[in-house]
Amino acid sequence: MTENEHLLEIVAEECVEVAQRISKALRFGTSEIQPNQPYTNAERVMHEYADLIAIVEMCQGRSLLPDVERWRIEEKKAKIDRFLQYARQCGTVTEAVQATNAANRAPLDQGCSQGISLTAAQTAERPSGV
Ligand SMILES: [Mg+2]
Secondary structure, eight states: OOHHHHHHHHHHHHHHHHHHHHHHHHHHOTTOBOTTSOOBHHHHHHHHHHHHHHHHHHHHHTTSSOOOOHHHHHHHHHHHHHHHHHHHHHTSSOHHHHHHHHHHHHHHHHHHHHTOOOOHHHHHHSOTTO
């Protein structure tokens, strides 16, 4: 493996780590704090995002990856908005469901963020490595 391949492999790993943290935030809430560490799931997503930015910038510094044009980012945002609207039309995303989920999740998020509401059984369900 060359150094460049090694760095590109790290890009792939950091992408997976961002995805993993997003998955945990969806499963347990953005404000949940996993046992044995101090950060919320939202903060941990951004930590992994910072790791991703770091390795991408290193690759850009070696001309392995080019700079990204701002218009591509804006174009993606517009595309996401279009598909979000389409998903609402399909009935797979609705404001009512989001509000209900948010209301149902709030007490859980609040309890998890305090880090003291987990019973031993709940902690066992959410070990530090998960
Ligand atoms: Mg990482």
